[in-house]
Amino acid sequence: MWRVARSAASTFRRTRRLSTAISAPCIVHKRGADILHDPWFNKDTGFPMTERDRLGLRGLLPPRVISFEQQYDRFMESFRSLEKNTEGQPDSVVSLAKWRILNRLHDRNETLYYRVLIDNIKDFAPIIYTPTVGLVCQNYSGLFRRPRGMYFSAKDKGEMMSMIFNWPSTQVDMIVLTDGSRILGLGDLGVQGIGIPIGKLDMYVAAAGINPQRVLPVMLDVGTNNQKLLEDRLYLGLRQPRLEGEEYLSIVDEFVEAVHARWPKAVVQFEDFQAKWAFETLDRYRKKFCMFNDDIQGTAGVALAGLLGTVRAQGRPLTDFANQKIVVVGAGSAGLGVLKMALQAVSRMTGPSADPHFFLLDKNGLITKDRKDIDPAALPFAKAHHEIEGLGLQEGAGIAEVGTNNCYLHLSAFYAFQDNKAGLNVCQVKKVKPHVLLGLSGVGGIFHEEVLRAMKESDSVRPAIFAMSNPTNNAECCPVDAFKLAGEDIVFASGSPFANVDLGNGKIGHVNQANNMYLFPGIGLGALLSGARNISDTMLEAAAECLASYMSDDEINRGILYPSIDDIRDITAEVGAAVLRAAVAEDLAEGHGDVGVRELQHMSKEETIEHVRQNMWYPVYGPLVHE
Ligand SMILES: NC(=O)C1=CN([C@@H]2O[C@H](COP(=O)(O)OP(=O)(O)OC[C@H]3O[C@@H](n4cnc5c(N)ncnc54)[C@H](O)[C@@H]3O)[C@@H](O)[C@H]2O)C=CC1
Ligand SMILES: CC(=O)C(=O)O
Numbered sequence: 358m359w360r361v362a363r364s365a366a367s368t369f370r371r372t373r374r375l376s377t378a379i380s381a382p383c384i385v386h387k388r389g390a391d392i393l394h395d396p397w398f399n400k401d402t403g404f405p406m407t408e409r410d411r412l413g414l415r416g417l418l419p420p421r422v423i424s425f426e427q428q429y430d431r432f433m434e435s436f437r438s439l440e441k442n443t444e445g446q447p448d449s450v451v452s453l454a455k456w457r458i459l460n461r462l463h464d465r466n467e468t469l470y471y472r473v474l475i476d477n478i479k480d481f482a483p484i485i486y487t488p489t490v491g492l493v494c495q496n497y498s499g500l501f502r503r504p505r506g507m508y509f510s511a512k513d514k515g516e517m518m519s520m521i522f523n524w525p526s527t528q529v530d531m532i533v534l535t536d537g538s539r540i541l542g543l544g545d546l547g548v549q550g551i552g553i554p555i556g557k558l559d560m561y562v563a564a565a566g567i568n569p570q571r572v573l574p575v576m577l578d579v580g581t582n583n584q585k586l587l588e589d590r591l592y593l594g595l596r597q598p599r600l601e602g603e604e605y606l607s608i609v610d611e612f613v614e615a616v617h618a619r620w621p622k623a624v625v626q627f628e629d630f631q632a633k634w635a636f637e638t639l640d641r642y643r644k645k646f647c648m649f650n651d652d653i654q655g656t657a658g659v660a661l662a663g664l665l666g667t668v669r670a671q672g673r674p675l676t677d678f679a680n681q682k683i684v685v686v687g688a689g690s691a692g693l694g695v696l697k698m699a700l701q702a703v704s705r706m707t708g709p710s711a712d713p714h715f716f717l718l719d720k721n722g723l724i725t726k727d728r729k730d731i732d733p734a735a736l737p738f739a740k741a742h743h744e745i746e747g748l749g750l751q752e753g754a755g756i757a758e759v760g761t762n763n764c765y766l767h768l769s770a771f772y773a774f775q776d777n778k779a780g781l782n783v784c785q786v787k788k789v790k791p792h793v794l795l796g797l798s799g800v801g802g803i804f805h806e807e808v809l810r811a812m813k814e815s816d817s818v819r820p821a822i823f824a825m826s827n828p829t830n831n832a833e834c835c836p837v838d839a840f841k842l843a844g845e846d847i848v849f850a851s852g853s854p855f856a857n858v859d860l861g862n863g864k865i866g867h868v869n870q871a872n873n874m875y876l877f878p879g880i881g882l883g884a885l886l887s888g889a890r891n892i893s894d895t896m897l898e899a900a901a902e903c904l905a906s907y908m909s910d911d912e913i914n915r916g917i918l919y920p921s922i923d924d925i926r927d928i929t930a931e932v933g934a935a936v937l938r939a940a941v942a943e944d945l946a947e948g949h950g951d952v953g954v955r956e957l958q959h960m961s962k963e964e965t966i967e968h969v970r971q972n973m974w975y976p977v978y979g980p981l982v983h984e
């Protein structure tokens with residue numbers, strides 16, 4: 358089941374470029390300046406003379422034709438000089454300046470934008486995705502110049518079925534939807550959360566090769582409970598408290614039905630909903646539509662793949678996963694999603710009477726069966742009295758009012774945090790001696806010095822620390838401190854990117870990025886190309902298994918749990934194929950385009966991967982033909 362082999366991945370990017378160098382003509386319904394102002398078709402100075410004649414562009418551009426490669430180089434030169442010119446300025450200023458220059462290109466010329474994004478994904482993902490996207494959302498109303506995506510608000514009730522036809526593209530394959538209620542670890546950002554669907558869909562184009570003309574970022578604005586935003590005169594969303602209960606659900610229902618009516622085969626990804634609505638909407642729609650919740654389900658698969666990797670890194674057989682003591686800090690949509698999938702994995706390994714060693718904490722500390730008003734979703738992971746009394750633990754152990762006084766990157770800041778002894782009760786880590794400490798709390802710096810030092814006493818020869826909260830400032834700890842305080846042998850992963858740590862003597866502490874970006878593009882693409890009626894647990898497990906088995910033993914031994922982001926298209930092709938095959942095997946597939954189910958059924962695994970690759974869009978200037 359858990360294959361350990363690397364595909365012929367590294368050759369993929371090169372061959373893909375060659376194979377798409379000649380692209381099919383694209384029909385445009387516009388002429389002249391309208392084309393120049395349409396980022397889907399615009400080539401700027403790259404329009405050849407024949408096209409300038411055909412499309413009424415002669416005279417609207419300077420006479421010299423500049424090649425795609427020259428345009429690419431010119432953009433990269435501008436980007437590099439911006440980097441140079443902003444040297445020494447605060448990180449937030451530099452990050453926003455980089456986001457602006459990329460966003461301007463996105464607004465003007467999508468082909469060039471996606472080419473620079475794909476070719477420089479390692480440098481640009483932190484700008485269009487976490488962490489900078491968080492800053493962009495926080496400053497959205499001020500940064501706003503042009504709309505992107507669609508906005509459905511509580512004031513649009515009864516109108517959504519007609520509004521959906523305002524979207525200019527005839528076909529939509531992927532939709533990412535948020536209500537802005539829990540944006541990364543930044544809380545309720547109301548309409549400003551639209552930056553997240555935009556960033557996620559940029560990753561879909563870059564990683565899964567979804568055609569950018571077929572993606573739709575959506576904001577469902579049902580109000581906000583963020584007082585600061587409600588009082589901000591520039592705030593662009595509805596100035597009203599969030600809708601609740603049936604009122605809220607009726608808005609989501611109406612939107613989902615409108616989408617389904619126009620694009621019945623579109624895959625809908627729910628993103629960054631507060632936990633109660635994340636679970637409720639997943640439950641409500643997952644059997645009716647082809648949808649998934651990325652924070653619950655995508656994160657779970659990525660975390661599980663990483664957790665299985667840590668078992669391999671300990672030199673243990675994968676079945677030893679059932680014996681791992683895992684402390685999860687954060688019992689929201691992400692933390693519960695991870696534990697649910699981990700429990701399923703243990704059950705597959707040991708049978709239905711599985712008794713995993715999971716400990717779950719939320720802001721009120723350790724969750725036990727004594728908890729009053731326990732969240733039903735947390736109940737399967739709540740500890741019974743007899744399970745913890747021997748450890749000297751009790752309900753709420755580790756309870757503390759944790760300030761969100763963020764302390765990252767610099768050890769001195771962490772030490773400052775120690776003055777506030779609140780936070781994760783170090784005794785728990787000392788008493789449990791976990792193999793894995795995994796944070797999905799959204800609370801920056803909560804894995805403070807004492808906690809990290811206590812991980813040295815872990816029962817594992819290779820303890821793992823996953824500080825998965827985003828963006829950077831909300832990470833539970835930074836890798837420099839983790840390697841310094843918990844020991845050089847740890848395996849480390851964070852949700853947002855950090856640099857590897859130089860441990861001296863030529864040794865490197867590898868920093869993994871445990872982010873759902875390694876799975877959601879493949880889940881969406883596999884679901885789309887299979888034409889799945891819905892996205893089942895088996896399809897999600899197939900995605901996680903594929904990621905878990907992608908890394909070689911040598912990489913795992915070096916603490917490398919996930920592929921480089923440079924290989925994101927390759928891993929996405931494999932994950933997409935695994936999801937597609939699972940959909941076919943489960944009889945959920947209906948086929949896509951002119952490839953029917955029977956054809957999908959007859960594809961070998963390698964043929965499926967190749968089929969997925971061949972269906973990835975790649976940015977080149979194709980000939981434009983006026984209708
Ligand atoms: N790396 C990745 O791929 C992903 C990371 N995340 C990150 O995970 C974080 C949480 O996301 P959700 O679960 O959706 O949020 P959520 O709001 O649903 O859950 C947060 C949980 O943390 C708990 N918590 C808050 N303060 C705490 C404290 N001091 N000690 C212990 N627990 C505490 C809360 O009680 C709650 O159970 C966010 O920062 C998000 O960015 C989420 C999804 C994917
Ligand atoms: C990565 C992601 O989905 C989150 O932090 O919410």
Ligand SMILES: [Mg+2]
Nearest residue numbers: 628629651652
């Ligand atoms: Mg998310």
